[in-house]
Amino acid sequence: MGRRRKGRAINGILLLDKPTGGSSNHILQQVRGLYKAAKAGHTGALDPLASGMLPICLGEATKFSQFLLEADKTYEVTMHLGVRTSTSDADGDVVEEKPVTVDEHAVVEVCKQFEGKSKQIPSMFSALKYQGKPLYHYARQGITVEREARDITIYSLDVLHVALPDVQMRVRCSKGTYIRSLVDDIGQQLGCGAYVTRLHRTEVASYPTEKMVSLEDVIALEASLEEDQFTPLDDLLLPMDTAVLSLTAVVIDDLGLHRFEHGQSVAPSPDESFKQGQMYRVYAEQDGAQLFIGVGEGVVAPKDQPRAGKNDVFVSPKRRVMY
Numbered sequence: 001m002g003r004r005r006k007g008r009a010i011n012g013i014l015l016l017d018k019p020t021g022g023s024s025n026h027i028l029q030q031v032r033g034l035y036k037a038a039k040a041g042h043t044g045a046l047d048p049l050a051s052g053m054l055p056i057c058l059g060e061a062t063k064f065s066q067f068l069l070e071a072d073k074t075y076e077v078t079m080h081l082g083v084r085t086s087t088s089d090a091d092g093d094v095v096e097e098k099p100v101t102v103d104e105h106a107v108v109e110v111c112k113q114f115e116g117k118s119k120q121i122p123s124m125f126s127a128l129k130y131q132g133k134p135l136y137h138y139a140r141q142g143i144t145v146e147r148e149a150r151d152i153t154i155y156s157l158d159v160l161h162v163a164l165p166d167v168q169m170r171v172r173c174s175k176g177t178y179i180r181s182l183v184d185d186i187g188q189q190l191g192c193g194a195y196v197t198r199l200h201r202t203e204v205a206s207y208p209t210e211k212m213v214s215l216e217d218v219i220a221l222e223a224s225l226e227e228d229q230f231t232p233l234d235d236l237l238l239p240m241d242t243a244v245l246s247l248t249a250v251v252i253d254d255l256g257l258h259r260f261e262h263g264q265s266v267a268p269s270p271d272e273s274f275k276q277g278q279m280y281r282v283y284a285e286q287d288g289a290q291l292f293i294g295v296g297e298g299v300v301a302p303k304d305q306p307r308a309g310k311n312d313v314f315v316s317p318k319r320r321v322m323y
Helices: 023-035 061-069 104-113 135-139 179-190 214-225 240-244 254-261
Strands: 012-016 040-042 052-059 074-081 083-085 094-097 116-120 150-163 166-173 194-204 248-252 279-286 289-300 313-320
Touching: 012 061, 012 240, 023 040, 023 052, 023 214, 040 061, 040 166, 052 061, 052 240, 061 240, 061 289, 061 313, 074 179, 094 279, 104 150, 104 166, 104 179, 116 179, 116 214, 135 289, 166 179, 166 194, 240 289, 248 254, 248 289, 254 279, 254 289, 254 313, 279 313
Parallel strands: 052 194, 083 194, 248 279
Antiparallel strands: 012 052, 040 052, 074 166, 074 194, 083 094, 116 150, 150 166, 279 289, 289 313
């Protein structure tokens, strides 16, 4: 029998404004300790150099962190032209220097060329795993690993300010996009090289920037509370279902709730229908309110519905909340 985790069964998402310096995992453990939470997880690491939005999932919310990991992101980035570094950011060693002969117009034109769908080779200094270890583990030993180019989408790349050799940009992109690699590619296209001097994440999915809270403020609030007083801290948390607001919502009855909680599929109500392969956020009516109980997927004629028609679609549990 496995050991039970010690800590509070607190569920929710803290929208942290990560400071520069320190790893995302180190900050995650700090937040977990401040909340005395039994479980915690983040939704995609930010480099030590980077700052900004880092949603931290506590308790049952960790089951839905993958949806935020796969969500679109927005970054504000400062690109310095004329220099390439080993890591494509300010933490690396300078590997090449070239004069900057381009003007603002050329910078804007080249940046616009990177909008849309493309393939990108992840940086060797990324957290992407190879044989169970992050790529940066090998890079620090001078080992280069072959990496497959991955499909990414740059939805928008806006040049905000140009004061050569520095360029400030805003990038909205799909999951799996490495901004350092993007900046290095832009620098190569401009013919002078480039690296990142500032990286700040402003958006993850549809989370509002104004809901972010700094680590300093969380630490100060925790220090001001009496022992075992957590309400002010808990009030900072966003509901678990905010991680899956992009999914269509369905509400099930008591019978459906019983089936869903036992891992069984649920039939749609008479006035709705499910689509095969589509994911849904699922709620149950409780005391006049809707209680979020998890995420399900539309499946055709499940085995536990023997009287279902061939083309009937039900919602089958994929992630369940255990209150």
